[in-house]
Amino acid sequence: MNNSTLPHYDVIVIGAGSIGAPAAFYLAQAGYKVLVLDSAPSVGQTSNKRAIGGIRATHSDPAKIRLSLRSIEIFSTWKERFGDDIEWSEGGYVFVARGEHEEKTLKNLLVTQKSFGLNIDWLDKQQLLQVVPDLNPAKIIGGTFSPQDGNASPLLAVHAFYSHAIEYGAVFQFNEKVQEIIVRGGKVVGVKTDRAEYGTDVVLNAAGAHASEIAQLAGLNVPVKPDSHEAAITEAVAPFLKPMIVDIQPGPGSSNYYFYQHLTGQIIFCITPSPNIWGFDTEETSSFLPMVAKRMVDLMPRLKNIRVRRTWRGLYPMTPDGAPIVGFAKEIEGYLYAVGMCGQGFMLGPGVGELTARLVSGQLYPTDQEILDILSPYRQFAGQELLK
């Protein structure tokens, strides 16, 4: 086949999700000719729609902090800049301490977080009850509060990136499965799918839980494997809860869990199973609802009367050290990773998407190098995230 006859794109993004859609938007905005391929029938249909929508900058490492701060800027100003309502709400995050152990963990983190200038503080029990009056006073001793974190609708946000990416000329092909990444002379030259073949200079792997398979199509190995988490949403009630509540104390069968009231009035919640449940299974189990319900009602008794509407299960594309993998492959020219978001793809998405556009153009910010070192595909993966 003669490559010159293939439709040619500057960048082919694999995956139209939390990372792929904003990446396509920023790449297209920067003037690149972009094609996005996804095997799902429309945007955000794999892991994005299963995310609950929390957005925080209050992480423990500078890469995620910087990327999320930028994401928050983008999410919070989206409506005024582009007009779409993505249901952004600056509700803040509260990490509750149920005992001294959690208090110590959270206060230790606070030092790092404050050193990056994050707006986060320790609140004692009384102060915390001012912010979240419905917490069970018998179950908490205090917690951290970061008022500038927030939440938005993953579905609406990814859809907004998608529709504006199209306005900038990006092309999205759905129901199309990538079968081969064509490499010639150590360089990416094209992508073959079950429907067509395209020429390109850059492939961006934004395939979420399937990142490892997509890497292997080019003979590359990337240490991403998914584990599954279950989530649910309730009916809508009048607003009564501002921040996202995170309880990091482990319970039987689970480590942390978190919930918040979305702008629509609905409570959305999710739990981290312990031990992790590895694999691609996204079918609901009977153990999730009773487990998470008991912990939530215990922490916030008012929730006992709210009615659960829907439940689902989604995948966290995990890396060995809990940090994402962003950067070009060394083995093949033009192969770019933005994978392993460890369940934070939605909140990191705009920041990472912008970063991939800078990586493609080579016009990096001075602060980018530190981020890229931390998120390097070639790092040791020895560390452990302090706060998931």
Next chain:
Amino acid sequence: MSDYRIRQHPILPIPEREPVEFYWRGKKYTALAGETIASALFANGERVFGHHHKDGSPLGIFCANGQCSQCMVLADGMPVKACMELVTAGQHVEPADGLPELPKVTSSPSFKPIIERKVQVLIIGGGPSGLSAAIELGKRGVEVLLVDDKHRLGGKLVLQTHRFFGSTKAVYAGTRGIDIATRLEKDLSEHSSVEIWLNSTVLAVFSDKKVGILKQGHDYAVIEPEVLLVASGAREKFLAFKGNALPGVYGAGAFQTLVNRDLVRPAEKLFIVGGGNVGLIAGYHALQAGIQVVGLVEALSECGGYKVHRDKLARMGVPIYTSHTILSANGEDKVESVTIAQVGPDYKPIPGTEKSFECDSVLIAVGLDPVNEFYLKAKEYGLNCFVGGDAEEIAEASAAIFSGKIRGMEIARALGVETAEIPVEWYWTSEILKSKPGTTYSEELPEIETGVVPVIHCTQEIPCDPCSGLCSHGLIYIDRRDIRSVPTFLGNSYCCEVCEKCVAGCPGLAITLVNYRENPDLPVVSIPYEFTRQTLQANDRVSVLDTEGAELGQVDVLSVHAIENNDRTLVVEVNAPREIAQRIAGINVQDEEVTQPLDHYVAHIADDTIVCRCEHVTAGEVRSLIRAGYRDMNEIKTVSRAGMGACGGKTCVSLILRLFREEGITREEITEYSKRPVFIEVPLGILAGANGQENTTHE
């Protein structure tokens, strides 16, 4: 105060119930003990229960089945479904306007473990199919847990006041649905290995092969069955037309629930959309409850239901408009009129044919879909599962009784407790009972005009045989090998003794006797009649109609009587001129002016055709997305919120699929909603095993 209770009914007993006082918006009302808040409000003339949080449009009863969440009210501060929650003395009920305030809870809850159990067989649904299966399993001592979301067993049988069709031998044909329910319930009670949970709703079949159940409204149970039988019945399809979300537009099931279960009158003047059996029977039930039926529209050129059901309505004076459709339900915050139009061969309305009728309610009966999501999930997860009744295939309840019996046997065999083969003819009978109406022959009246002549106004092949066992001399014949054949009278004019058993016993009310013996020019015609005796007396003058509903003239009533051993069907004898005697098939029970169109048609401009009732998404919004290229319903959901509401896409899916069809999009191009639990919304505290609802305060 207006009274909307049914105080007299030709079939249903009116039970004595204690009055209970409660408050609606601070005003004191009287309810009856044991009734739902919805019925109590309807009985007091309240039909608007709240307003939608999105657009402030009025909300009321739609499904009356705990599925749709349109009837939310605040009962003592707690948001509840008015159709499911029983009214209590002194209760303060307020409309749910906008988003409800979540009640405060001031004390630390305590927890108990949720119920976790293994059973041999779990049956979802205690309707005709589930009950029949449970009886077969109970006979064999199999451990069965049967769950049903209603307060009593029987499923939709308990709403059916008419005599059933089908096979007398196989499925109680000739008996009224309500009585079949009681019989099945009694048969089941003899088997101690069957445990029954009423008022218990299945929430989900999970991938770990366990089934989550909201038990009796206040406990969460996780059941691990060896075998699952899904007998969860059907749900009603809905229709997109302007004003379709106005209070007063109901599904047929809701209407039958209010009228036949709760004995309240939700309408004075009803208009029916849909000429299948459900719509036709509901119309008949309305007439029996003293509700006027203004008319019925059917888009096809013939009604899809049994012709005898259709005729029953026509010969009581209900106009049936075939090749017609509803254009709009009109009114400010409740239905005041309906506008219909004739449709062409493409089913599109023909301009200039619009007509409007005054009415206060519109009943939608445009078909049923199986409630099969539990079955599909169970199959997907590899659970040993069976499906019966409407959940398997939409058909008559008689077919569901029989398929349930077969499923019971099949499960017993699967468990190794039954070794006998299932008779092959059972499957044949099952197919016959499920069959759609066959050929319709033109009515041939007997040529004889002497003696006594039975006239069988039954000209369509349907699975029904009770008449063949009614004649004292065995002279009504139906081919036993295939009960779908049309009955014939084998005798001559000397045979009949006028016992009138055929008149009173035909489930289709389709047999009359014409007795020429006393006066050949003014014979006596015996006509079946299922209305209260008070409505008709000897010497009344009545208008009689033929099978098609054409008026034949005014005649005098000789007597209104019940025959021995007959079950509530009366026989009316009239004197009629020879020329019309054999053609008489019924007595008009309607005021003629009720069925007259208004002198102008009511145009409905507002684009308020709702496809998603929960989130109030219009057909226009969804159509514009389809035109913009959307093919994944999940993406439509993202952008419009259609399907994101409380009901979980139970109503909107078929409407959206229909919009796709109208836009010329093939099914292959469309991705349907991902289906996720839970079946109905359930309080977090119940899932948590939290004790009690005490210490709840309101702001």
